[in-house]
Amino acid sequence: MIGPGSATLARQANWLYLKPMVRPYSPPQQVSAAIPPRRVAQVIVTGGASIGAIALVGALALWFHYGTTVFFETIAAGISACF
Numbered sequence: 001m002i003g004p005g006s007a008t009l010a011r012q013a014n015w016l017y018l019k020p021m022v023r024p025y026s027p028p029q030q031v032s033a034a035i036p037p038r039r040v041a042q043v044i045v046t047g048g049a050s051i052g053a054i055a056l057v058g059a060l061a062l063w064f065h066y067g068t069t070v071f072f073e074t075i076a077a078g079i080s081a082c083f
Helices: 004-009 012-021 037-066 068-082
Strands: none
């Protein structure tokens, strides 16, 4: 950043060259988000609810197809495989 003492950096003949570069520093302007945060939150909640509903429907379909005992045994085997 070139401050008020910039005239000493060059001779008077070069001042016209340096003058456009001597300007006060201004902080960058705020950049607005491309997608509003409220919209992002709405998409996340909707997506999570959709995935939860699909998982619930899948679990109910397995329950009705295989029966209670086989369903619980499958879930128990899956959990024990993870640990």
